[in-house]
Amino acid sequence: MEARYNFKEIEPKWQRRWEANELYKAREDDPRPKFYCLEMFPYPSGNLHMGHVRNYTIGDVVARFKRMRGFNVLHPMGWDAFGLPAENAAIKHGIHPAEWTWKNIANMRRQLKSMGISYDWDREIATCHPSYYKWTQWLFLQMYKHGLAYRKKAAVNWCPSCATVLANEQVVGGACERCGTPVTRRDLEQWFFRITKYADRLLEDLKKLPGWPEKVKVMQENWIGKSFGAEVVFRLEGSGEEIPVFTTRPDTLFGVTYMVLAPEHPLVVKLTRGTPYEDKVEKFIEAARHLSTLDRTATEKEKEGMFIGAYAINPVNGERVPVWIANYVLMEYGTGAVMGVPAHDQRDFEFARKYGLPIKVVIKPPNGELDPSSMEQAYVEPGIMINSGPFTGLPSEEGKEKVIAYLEEKGAGCRKVNYKLRDWLISRQRYWGAPIPIIYCDRCGIVPVPEEDLPVILPEGVEFKPTGESPLKECPEFVHTTCPSCGSPARRETDTMDTFVCSSWYFLRYTSPHSQDVPFERDKVDYWMNVDQYIGGVEHAILHLMYARFFTKALYDFGLVGVEEPFQNLLTQGMVLKDGGKMSKSKGNVVSPEEIIERYGADTARLFILFAAPPERDLEWSDQGVEGCYRFLNRVWRLVYHYSNKVRGIQEDEVRLMRKADKELYRLLHATIKKVTEDIEERFNFNTAISAIMELVNGLYDYQEQIDPADQNLPLLKEALSKLIVLLAPFTPHIAEELWQGIGKERSVHLESWPEYDPEALVADEVTVVVQINGKVRDRIRVPAGLKEEELREAVLSREKIAAWLKGQELVKVIVVPDKLVNLVVRKAG
Numbered sequence: 001m002e003a004r005y006n007f008k009e010i011e012p013k014w015q016r017r018w019e020a021n022e023l024y025k026a027r028e029d030d031p032r033p034k035f036y037c038l039e040m041f042p043y044p045s046g047n048l049h050m051g052h053v054r055n056y057t058i059g060d061v062v063a064r065f066k067r068m069r070g071f072n073v074l075h076p077m078g079w080d081a082f083g084l085p086a087e088n089a090a091i092k093h094g095i096h097p098a099e100w101t102w103k104n105i106a107n108m109r110r111q112l113k114s115m116g117i118s119y120d121w122d123r124e125i126a127t128c129h130p131s132y133y134k135w136t137q138w139l140f141l142q143m144y145k146h147g148l149a150y151r152k153k154a155a156v157n158w159c160p161s162c163a164t165v166l167a168n169e170q171v172v173g174g175a176c177e178r179c180g181t182p183v184t185r186r187d188l189e190q191w192f193f194r195i196t197k198y199a200d201r202l203l204e205d206l207k208k209l210p211g212w213p214e215k216v217k218v219m220q221e222n223w224i225g226k227s228f229g230a231e232v233v234f235r236l237e238g239s240g241e242e243i244p245v246f247t248t249r250p251d252t253l254f255g256v257t258y259m260v261l262a263p264e265h266p267l268v269v270k271l272t273r274g275t276p277y278e279d280k281v282e283k284f285i286e287a288a289r290h291l292s293t294l295d296r297t298a299t300e301k302e303k304e305g306m307f308i309g310a311y312a313i314n315p316v317n318g319e320r321v322p323v324w325i326a327n328y329v330l331m332e333y334g335t336g337a338v339m340g341v342p343a344h345d346q347r348d349f350e351f352a353r354k355y356g357l358p359i360k361v362v363i364k365p366p367n368g369e370l371d372p373s374s375m376e377q378a379y380v381e382p383g384i385m386i387n388s389g390p391f392t393g394l395p396s397e398e399g400k401e402k403v404i405a406y407l408e409e410k411g412a413g414c415r416k417v418n419y420k421l422r423d424w425l426i427s428r429q430r431y432w433g434a435p436i437p438i439i440y441c442d443r444c445g446i447v448p449v450p451e452e453d454l455p456v457i458l459p460e461g462v463e464f465k466p467t468g469e470s471p472l473k474e475c476p477e478f479v480h481t482t483c484p485s486c487g488s489p490a491r492r493e494t495d496t497m498d499t500f501v502c503s504s505w506y507f508l509r510y511t512s513p514h515s516q517d518v519p520f521e522r523d524k525v526d527y528w529m530n531v532d533q534y535i536g537g538v539e540h541a542i543l544h545l546m547y548a549r550f551f552t553k554a555l556y557d558f559g560l561v562g563v564e565e566p567f568q569n570l571l572t573q574g575m576v577l578k579d580g581g582k583m584s585k586s587k588g589n590v591v592s593p594e595e596i597i598e599r600y601g602a603d604t605a606r607l608f609i610l611f612a613a614p615p616e617r618d619l620e621w622s623d624q625g626v627e628g629c630y631r632f633l634n635r636v637w638r639l640v641y642h643y644s645n646k647v648r649g650i651q652e653d654e655v656r657l658m659r660k661a662d663k664e665l666y667r668l669l670h671a672t673i674k675k676v677t678e679d680i681e682e683r684f685n686f687n688t689a690i691s692a693i694m695e696l697v698n699g700l701y702d703y704q705e706q707i708d709p710a711d712q713n714l715p716l717l718k719e720a721l722s723k724l725i726v727l728l729a730p731f732t733p734h735i736a737e738e739l740w741q742g743i744g745k746e747r748s749v750h751l752e753s754w755p756e757y758d759p760e761a762l763v764a765d766e767v768t769v770v771v772q773i774n775g776k777v778r779d780r781i782r783v784p785a786g787l788k789e790e791e792l793r794e795a796v797l798s799r800e801k802i803a804a805w806l807k808g809q810e811l812v813k814v815i816v817v818p819d820k821l822v823n824l825v826v827r828k829a830g
């Protein structure tokens with residue numbers, strides 16, 4: 001063992017050995033219980049950033065710890081490799097997306113290996129490889145076969161810069177989440193997955209996930225947005241044509257003073273054609289198309305609207321209410337029509353005030369009245385129904401039920417459950433994605449590609465221009481094909497799938513990544529699934545996690561998997577910040593993992609990223625913190641080096657605790673084992689686990705300094721150093737391996753069993769007891785642990801310091817908490 005900690009030699013040496021010995025290869029025939037540990041796979045952008053390092057280091061600690069705890073661990077890695085950046089790079093640099101992607105994958109794989117992450121690289125996958133996207137296409141066909149994939153014309157979010165459709169979830173602040181360009185609306189024929197069919201199960205099954213953060217479950221609940229109410233049928237004056245609306249407040253129906261249709265509602269053109277309103281309405285509709293969904297619905301955005309010259313009849317009181325259009329009503333949400341109740345809905349209130357529409361109070365506070373002319377905001381709380389015909393005087397909550405019953409009796413409405421969740425739009429007008437396996441035939445219509453003809457391969461000879469159309473449309477050898485049903489000339493679908501489709505099942509492919517006949521082998525899926533610990537950023541709480549849950553439930557229904565939830569436990573790690581902000585090139589505050597590894601080594605980078613903050617919190621980068629972790633590892637190295645030759649050949653079962661210092665060190669060792677074990681296993685508090693290891697190292701140095709070298713207990717030191725190295729192994733695997741070898745061990749430290757603590761060792765020989773007088777601390781005394789109450793009382797009362805405090809006082813009571821506290825209750829004598 002060298003005297004100097006030379007990480008530049010140590011780290012690559014052990015990485016080569018681990019790979020050569022297939023140390024982390026997972027096998028299904030292992031008799032140990034399984035543990036599937038998975039971090040969200042990365043997009044191969046070219047280089048790892050510190051967020052990646054944090055995510056994968058956390059996962060690696062869990063995987064290594066579980067192996068040492070006796071589990072058969074699956075810990076795979078792959079690449080979420082389709083997506084816009086590769087295509088944008090092709091446009092910008094004139095390099096094919098495939099070439100750009102595979103080059104980046106090679107670089108990031110090298111970087112991950114340099115971090116010493118314990119992946120089973122034999123299971124590596126890339127979603128852009130035909131052997132993977134063949135099965136993405138196959139799964140699309142299963143969705144189609146079961147009625148969960150369908151095509152329709154729809155108004156969609158369109159990014160002019162990326163020239164593609166965006167899902168609602170990919171629009172942030174009215175702009176494209178990737179490039180920041182304001183999003184507009186377009187009508188296009190699009191493919192959807194019917195995720196709404198699973199809305200109730202996605203919501204209800206959140207109860208089956210106690211190992212998920214509550215905030216993530218709440219975000220999913222809100223996105224699904226289940227609400228209870230009524231569908232009420234208004235009729236157009238004159239034609240009697242029905243306009244259904246959904247409301248969660250049927251108790252306010254008597255307060256409707258206007259109705260609003262979405263500008264895209266088919267009735268709008270019909271009602272205004274040939275009327276004085278036609279031109280203005282057309283201009284309004286066109287303006288609404290240039291607003292994103294978020295711009296139209298955000299509460300802080302001003303609402304625009306106009307009267308279209310029509311009236312509808314309120315079914316509960318026969319009143320005639322004007323029909324308007326407004327930019328805040330969306331055709332794809334609910335029925336595309338809403339009733340305006342300005343006295344009891346804030347958005348309606350602001351709209352009515354802006355356009356001078358009537359405000360009619362129909363719910364009053366339990367102990368007060370409301371004057372519509374002087375109201376400054378809507379009254380939205382429960383109250384008493386007024387001006388509501390036969391329902392006047394009812395509490396509003398009771399009134400909801402009575403009004404719904406009335407509507408059902410009159411055939412004017414019914415009880416209804418509504419959801420905010422929309423079907424998943426998967427069409428993308430881009431090249432670098434999995435082609436949708438559909439053929440269009442003039443005779444047969446929509447024809448799925450036969451399974452035996454998969455994969456539909458992406459052609460290489462395409463031109464990359466952001467034109468708004470898929471580049472595949474300009475590739476005749478791809479577009480022109482033959483109908484598999486009738487043999488006539490036909491054309492392929494040129495849209496590709498949203499990349500979230502690829503990442504909605506990748507965790508299943510890892511279980512049998514080399515399978516050529518099926519996407520995943522059922523026996524292996526049944527063995528490994530579900531994922532025991534999933535780790536990734538909270539930014540994926542809605543999109544990826546919701547879609548993966550939907551896919552798993554659908555595949556369960558198809559009989560392809562035996563689980564309904566993919567991820568049993570979820571850890572969402574915080575971001576890595578510098579100077580208080582997220583690292584970004586534009587801010588000039590990016591720290592390169594490669595630079596840190598080059599200067600300090602991977603173990604130092606790992607240790608700092610784990611020690612600086614609990615995993616779920618944001619982590620502030622600190623150069624001084626990195627230096628401190630590097631110094632600590634050098635300190636450990638020097639300690640083990642000092643004893644390495646002395647403890648070789650010593651049997652640890654020879655440990656005898658000869659003196660007080662031996663007992664204290666032994667107790668500290670086992671207290672550390674207990675603390676580190678519980679912090680990793682129960683709480684993921686890696687920072688406090690590392691802190692406990694640092695205290696053990698301090699204790700070993702104290703022992704070294706206090707005890708003469710000739711009197712030092714070498715069997716005890718061998719045990720303490722061995723267990724110290726094992727405790728460090730999940731956090732800093734390379735140095736642990738080298739130190740393990742340095743004290744004479746031959747087998748890899750990562751194949752060792754995790755140490756168990758000795759409960760008896762934690763029992764201290766002496767304890768410090770606090771002495772209080774009338775609740776105030778006056779003294780502390782060291783006494784033998786387990787001293788009886790009477791003996792402890794006598795020990796306290798015999799102390800001179802306490803006797804001085806009791807002078808002139810009458811002792812009323814003595815309260816004893818064994819091994820912890822004695823409280824003397826006194827009062828003035830006489």
